[in-house]
Amino acid sequence: MRKYFRLYLVLFSLLFVFSAFAQKSELRFNKAGKFKIVQFTDVHFKCANSASDVALERINEVLDAENPDLVIFTGDIIYAPPADSAMLQVLEPVIRRKIPFAVTFGNHDDEQGMSRSQLYDIIRKLPGNLLPDRGEVSSPDYVLAIKSSSDAKTDVALVYCLDSHAYSPLSDVGGYAWFTFEQINWYRQQSTVYRMKNNNRPLPALAFFHIPFPEYNMAASDENAIMRGTRMEQSYGPKLNTGMFAAMKEMGDVMETFVGHDHDNDYSVIWNNILLSHGRFTGGNTEYNHLPNGARVIVLNEGTRTFTSWIRQKGGILNLISYPSDFVKDDWTKR
Numbered sequence: 001m002r003k004y005f006r007l008y009l010v011l012f013s014l015l016f017v018f019s020a021f022a023q024k025s026e027l028r029f030n031k032a033g034k035f036k037i038v039q040f041t042d043v044h045f046k047c048a049n050s051a052s053d054v055a056l057e058r059i060n061e062v063l064d065a066e067n068p069d070l071v072i073f074t075g076d077i078i079y080a081p082p083a084d085s086a087m088l089q090v091l092e093p094v095i096r097r098k099i100p101f102a103v104t105f106g107n108h109d110d111e112q113g114m115s116r117s118q119l120y121d122i123i124r125k126l127p128g129n130l131l132p133d134r135g136e137v138s139s140p141d142y143v144l145a146i147k148s149s150s151d152a153k154t155d156v157a158l159v160y161c162l163d164s165h166a167y168s169p170l171s172d173v174g175g176y177a178w179f180t181f182e183q184i185n186w187y188r189q190q191s192t193v194y195r196m197k198n199n200n201r202p203l204p205a206l207a208f209f210h211i212p213f214p215e216y217n218m219a220a221s222d223e224n225a226i227m228r229g230t231r232m233e234q235s236y237g238p239k240l241n242t243g244m245f246a247a248m249k250e251m252g253d254v255m256e257t258f259v260g261h262d263h264d265n266d267y268s269v270i271w272n273n274i275l276l277s278h279g280r281f282t283g284g285n286t287e288y289n290h291l292p293n294g295a296r297v298i299v300l301n302e303g304t305r306t307f308t309s310w311i312r313q314k315g316g317i318l319n320l321i322s323y324p325s326d327f328v329k330d331d332w333t334k335r
Helices: 002-017 050-066 083-096 116-124 181-197 215-220 244-251
Strands: 034-040 070-074 101-104 142-147 155-161 205-208 254-259 268-271 274-278 294-301 307-313 316-323
Touching (some): 050 294, 070 083, 070 254, 083 116, 142 181, 155 181, 215 274, 244 254, 254 294
Parallel strands (some): 034 070, 254 274
Antiparallel strands (some): 034 294, 142 155, 294 307, 307 316
């Protein structure tokens, strides 16, 4: 009872303080035609554990330095019970600054005493969340539309937030789960709807999820693929490939995907003209890590299929990239 009283007290405080903050905030390019996203991933937060203090310090530092338009948490946010209190502590810096946010779960979030659906329902009560009603699904996929700077009724870019699940559901296939065919069909349908609304042209899109699909390793192991950033381990994805990357390639909207899961990677690698990126591990020493903790920042440019991205860690930024220009081999004969 004491745990739930504490939870509802925190919830009430947040709702009271931010009652003027719209529950479903509008996403829109600014007057300069820019839209900034911060990705936090693998916070692995433990309540009352000093090893997690640096995670909250970095989240606050990144938010103050970047002042993003949207924050996305890509899974493994919490790493010990009580799950509700841990989740609220991680999200509080974003809510306090009145920044819209989205969440996708990792393979560890629902191992801390609460199910995906329970965690999802708690997050949906918080100010600034962009999560849709989950219906009969424990953790649905969803798409966020970003409006034009000049027309609040026109969608000009998309952000897909996908659930990459946890572990393989098949006893004879080990490792991690994969995107289902239902998810791939859902993605195709959403992409088609927005394309038809845009005169049959795909909108520029990004996709965020936790566990990398097999193409990450395929690209990273190709000696001809252009890679920027740090790769200190393989990408631990599913053993079965159900074709989500192929669907994205065929639909033509997704420019880049962003994942977490692998704490010692923050690279971006081009694969068939789609950029595959890891975020930067945000947590503390509650799990393995060999990079300074931080976040990935993405700035979309309105009206073009271009963006810039970088890693922000304590004291500054690194690994600044521009898409697609940094991932195209020039014609050396014309230099």
